[in-house]
Amino acid sequence: MSSYRLDVGEQGIVWGTRLEAATGQNAGPGGETVKPSADNGLWEWDIPNGVYTAREIVKALSVLLEAIAVQLGESANREALLANIENTLAIAGRETALPLAALELSDYGRLELSEQAGRIGETLSQWARAFDGEARGLRELGDEVLGRLVFRSRCDNHLWTHEVTDMLTGPAGGPSVMQLFNEYLHEIVLLRDALLPFENWQEVPLALTARPSRGLRYTEQAHTAFLSQLLARPLDHKSLVRYAASLLAPELAAVGYGFQYRYGTILPASLGTELAEAPRYLLRWYPVRTIASGEGDAIAFAYEYPDYYQATRSKLGVGSEESGGGAAELGGIAEASLQANLISDDQAVITFQLPAATDIYNVDLGQIFRGHRFHYRAGSADKKPISPSPTHEEPVIAHHAAGPILSLSGLVTDDAGTHEIATGGNELVTRALLGKLYPENVILLERGDAEELEAAKNAGKRFGAKFLLHPGQDQARRSSSAEASAGKLSI
Template identity: 45%
Template sequence: MMQKYQLTLKDKQIVWGTAVDIESLIGKYSGDSIRQGVNTALDWNLPAGIYRAKEVVVELDKLLEAMLVQLGEPVKGDPTVLLDSLQANLAISGRVSALPLGPLALEDKAGAELTAQAVRIGEQLVSWAREINAQKRVLAQYGPETLGAMEFRSHCYGHALIPEAIAQAFGPTGGPRVMQLYNEYLHQFVLLRDALLPFANWEQVPFEVKEYTEFKGLRFLEPAREVFLTQLLGKKLTHKSIVQYAQSVVSSGLSTAGYGFQYHLGTVLPAGLGEAAGTAARYLLKWHPVHTIRTEETQALAAVAFDYEYADYYAAPRSEAGAGTPGSKDTLPIPGEHYDQPSVARLLPNTEDDRTTLRFSLEMEGREFTVDLGQLFRGHRFLYRPQGNGNAEAAIVKRTLISLHQVVDIFSFAGLVTNTDGIHFIPTGGNELVVWALLGKLYPENVVLLDKGDQEELEAAYVSGKGFGTQFLVL
């Protein structure tokens, strides 16, 4: 019997699809990355197979070790200078940075998340590169004669180097031959870092590499990377464009994009799934080792883009929540009250009319409630957090109607839930599954998520969001 995939969220679970074993596919390659090139020189290329980030770093170490052998004296196999220059290339600021995001001071949320992501990935890749080279396995496996024969043309615009690396690469034992190896080494690392920017769990993401006559290593990613970086640096990045880029990175074969997708090595969804809504990333994605959609008759697995139920949420059907239970800021639910149900949510696929949607399903009080998973993530991206501006009393005057609503009542309405005016509190009892489901049910215009519900936070919440109109506070 095929096992369901289970994602843990604190003491709750999200269950769907069929779990897949990726470990058995990693590291089985069609050949060696060092192979016979033109004439008598040895070439380098990633052999076809399934990789994760660290496996690529292992293969790139062969280029570094070949450089160290060819530099000979006085380097004596010490990679410090070359790796320091790699670290400077992968930094997001500085003269030699290949992706100078730092000085841009990106203010949009997507750019801010990707900037922090670039720092995390770059630092870890350099750490792996140092760790792997220190083991000197490549030199032991191939010997200095083989590594000394490696030579090829690195077609690239060229990466800037720190002064110490320039002196070493073009020193007495260096020159164009070593520089070509180093340029390819740097470029492949930059491509690897940039390819993984969309993925919160980037270390785990498996992707397929094929051997092309016109592309070396990860260079097949260059066209998609160019488009993506143009959007990122131009501050025109959308969630959809991040998904499109991710689809290209993992060679999904998909030409259209929704909010997530399935490919032959798993499922990619927004990174918030399985995290606390208040702190989860809003634009990054996360890979899951699960097949969400499978054709039972043939057991075939297809690449699938997950669509929103409503492409334009503004045109989605709406219901008004009504007055609820009238209250005031003195009759709000007591912070800290919790309840355990529901403890499990399920993702339910719906494939019809040549499109696939997913539903987020909960059982409460003996009834099943579902919301569109895409709308859930959309609601999370549009979510506000309490940020006071010292004008809470004025906001209370403007919004005289304060109402309390039960979660089950909100879920019982058709379409997205909104209201004409007032402040509307919805207590969730601290249940993260309920919080996420509400984000997919409430019209995503003026929804504020609270952490504690104490007086200080509430006063900040009253003046958060748009500052006018109907406001929903999820407690």
């Protein structure tokens, strides 16, 4: 089996063993979605054991809407039911199950999840509408079975629109259709919320095997705990990873910055996205077995420094007075690799390895993700400086090459001053530096031009050492060339 390669722009990260698609291998949504119940002549609904994508779960849920339509007969208003689903999955409005739009969000984590909830909700609603139009359940099961689909679904406090309330409680309605619709709403809300951590949520393989309750209800306890935190206070990364594991690897007790489960690896999404656009908190599913352990073993990825405040620190040292020094030193590196080492039965540490001409630089992958979450941007208004008043003194900037910094032990910091580190426009080098520098006052520059450098004076914290990760002369030259070409085209 081949190694997995993750391409990010023109560069790549290689590790582990590539996995083939897991979905579709087991019993999928179909006739087994409903089974005879213990009650005489009645049927029950559940999602059969198998490995699913989110779309396939919505397909399995469509049977419930079809059963409601059959049992209501001419009183059924499918458009009203679908509109209620859309309202429930929205993040604002009377029927919303997740009122994130009502909160004044300023932290990166909840802002990302709020946007994610909106995107997922809209797509799930579209799928619900599409599957309802296929009438697949009616063709495969018939109206006799759908008319006797009856089971207990406790109230989960999902609000109905006035039109749906009149329909389900009216002369043609009753407890059967009320509970069918309640189960549909609850299952699709659990699905939407369980997918919130994952940037590529449509691809994540969801293994539904032996469960103590119907559908996705096995996630309810973790769901309640996570939403309580999400709605009450800024999000921390550890809680998001714990919530993701409750869906994919509920047996995993250890918590880190990511984990491996039977059907792939979960790591922060920033690993596979160029840094200028990378989310800070969202996770991503990668089709790779990072550690060649037992086939079904779940393993958490631990930080080398669980508490980075206690990590060994090295001083940066004296830099040069000239900018761009060493910008091309590591700029030609096109590939990095990840090396995983088990530290217990269910925990591993992953090292980001950057091969240079004369050395291999090793940086803890978890610390890279920490550095990315905590970094600042020049001119960014969403991270307010702590100092009550600006400084008017022109800072003296010391310039450094990346290689010597990556060779130091522990995390790298300094007592004071502004330090510019040339990356040569290489994102692999930039990632390594984000994991090597003490994550307190690091500013990531996108262009490195005079305007951005001026804005960087007021970025970050106004005390202690400040570190500017500069794309270097190569990147600046590419930007200048692009601007010149654009100018010629516009003439």
